[in-house]
Amino acid sequence: MITVTEALDAIFKLVGPLGTENVRLAEAAGRVLAAPVIATRMQPPFAASAMDGYALNGVEADPEAMFRVIGESAAGHGFDGRVGPGECVRIFTGAPLPEGTNRVIIQEDTDRKGNLITLARKLDKGPHVRPAGADFKPGDTIPAPRVLTPADLALAAAMNVPNLTVTRKPVVALLATGDELVMPGEAPGPDQIIASNSFGLKALIDANGGHARMLPIARDNADSLRTAFELATDADLIVTIGGASVGDHDIVADVAAELGMDQSFYKVLMRPGKPLMAGRMGDEAMIGLPGNPVSSMVCGHVFLIPALRAMLGLGASAAPRKTARLAHDAAQNGQREHYMRARVDGDQITIFDSQDSALLSVLAQANALAIRPASDPARSAGDEIAYLQI
Ligand SMILES: Nc1nc2c(c(=O)[nH]1)N[C@H]1C(S)=C(S)[C@@H](COP(=O)(O)OP(=O)(O)OC[C@H]3O[C@@H](n4cnc5c(N)ncnc54)[C@H](O)[C@@H]3O)O[C@H]1N2
Numbered sequence: 001m002i003t004v005t006e007a008l009d010a011i012f013k014l015v016g017p018l019g020t021e022n023v024r025l026a027e028a029a030g031r032v033l034a035a036p037v038i039a040t041r042m043q044p045p046f047a048a049s050a051m052d053g054y055a056l057n058g059v060e061a062d063p064e065a066m067f068r069v070i071g072e073s074a075a076g077h078g079f080d081g082r083v084g085p086g087e088c089v090r091i092f093t094g095a096p097l098p099e100g101t102n103r104v105i106i107q108e109d110t111d112r113k114g115n116l117i118t119l120a121r122k123l124d125k126g127p128h129v130r131p132a133g134a135d136f137k138p139g140d141t142i143p144a145p146r147v148l149t150p151a152d153l154a155l156a157a158a159m160n161v162p163n164l165t166v167t168r169k170p171v172v173a174l175l176a177t178g179d180e181l182v183m184p185g186e187a188p189g190p191d192q193i194i195a196s197n198s199f200g201l202k203a204l205i206d207a208n209g210g211h212a213r214m215l216p217i218a219r220d221n222a223d224s225l226r227t228a229f230e231l232a233t234d235a236d237l238i239v240t241i242g243g244a245s246v247g248d249h250d251i252v253a254d255v256a257a258e259l260g261m262d263q264s265f266y267k268v269l270m271r272p273g274k275p276l277m278a279g280r281m282g283d284e285a286m287i288g289l290p291g292n293p294v295s296s297m298v299c300g301h302v303f304l305i306p307a308l309r310a311m312l313g314l315g316a317s318a319a320p321r322k323t324a325r326l327a328h329d330a331a332q333n334g335q336r337e338h339y340m341r342a343r344v345d346g347d348q349i350t351i352f353d354s355q356d357s358a359l360l361s362v363l364a365q366a367n368a369l370a371i372r373p374a375s376d377p378a379r380s381a382g383d384e385i386a387y388l389q390i
Pocket residue numbers: 176177178180181193194195196197198241242243244245246247250272273274275289290291292293295357
């Protein structure tokens with residue numbers, strides 16, 4: 001059996017950055033920027049007022065000095081003339097500073113009578129002016145690759161770039177297998193359960209930049225599985241769920257091999273998730289997840305999300321690990337790296353007692369997967385251990 005690191009490296013050999021497409025700003029949130037955004041203008045394009053008040057020449061701004069108001073500069077409607085000694089212009093936030101001015105006195109510090117203002121006895125330092133290009137200049141960039149945040153999109157809009165080049169979303173075909181499965185909302189027979197894994201995995205994939213497509217459930221026979229695989233040929237990645245172990249009905253590996261799957265590995269030294277497999281099927285990468293609900297989700301965090309990030313051009317790296325202090329003693333670990341459902345509060349981590357890989361209710365209470373390395377000795381309360389945030 002290979003280690004988690006070796007398995008992840010093998011998966012990185014199966015996937016690589018996808019092509020790009022252009023999307024409008026309004027559709028770009030959360031997408032991965034593939035080419036830098038380059039500003040085509042300066043912001044602000046002129047020295048602009050940061051306050052509502054009066055624009056004047058700062059050297060004249062003595063306490064209680066008087067000025068004649070000769071016009072107005074509003075956002076979108078500047079003042080055309082020049083401001084001379086003893087003169088000022090009524091100005092509003094965002095408006096261009098008129099020629100001859102370099103300071104704005106906030107209106108609270110003025111007393112206006114007709115066309116005359118008198119400055120207050122105490123004035124703040126000001127100058128309440130945003131210099132031209134203070135935010136960005138032509139040629140300034142938003143670097144790629146990066147996951148586009150709301151702030152990035154506001155900045156790209158201000159830069160007057162209406163379309164962005166992003167990495168195509170990886171299409172992931174989710175193929176659940178098993179005679180026991182029916183879809184949520186259907187009436188299960190006495191020996192049946194509800195297919196749950198595809199829903200958790202779809203959420204995980206979609207939240208991490210992919211587009212998950214759920215295929216019809218394949219039954220535990222070769223014909224049904226073959227038909228389902230054929231529906232997945234347009235995907236970048238096929239993810240099967242279940243049928244991966246050694247039972248008589250676990251036929252995913254056999255059918256995939258018959259369809260030409262070139263297997264990279266089968267079985268990983270981890271818990272849960274041991275019967276994981278991966279390989280290449282034609283143009284597509286294929287990852288076979290174990291059926292136990294928690295095993296499939298743990299493999300989603302440990303392998304699928306990093307694979308998606310690699311396809312999105314965000315680099316080939318393992319899920320980031322954090323550390324916290326154990327809130328209790330923990331027994332020594334076995335020979336497989338163990339990903340244990342846990343709860344992190346502040347800098348403390350509490351590992352749940354029940355770790356059966358069928359228990360989704362325990363996964364739903366967890367916000368972390370505590371990682372116990374293979375053969376890790378017993379640990380004491382207060383020891384630092386690694387975890388994945390989930
Ligand atoms: N003799 C051995 N038996 C098992 C071994 C082993 O090494 N030797 N490994 C165990 C481990 S570890 C795992 S994990 C499971 C993996 O089994 P499969 O990948 O073949 O999965 P299934 O048998 O199809 O299903 C297991 C379990 O999960 C339920 N399941 C499957 N798909 C779904 C789904 N989409 N939604 C909800 N639940 C699902 C299924 O009903 C089973 O209860 O094998 C162990 N056995």
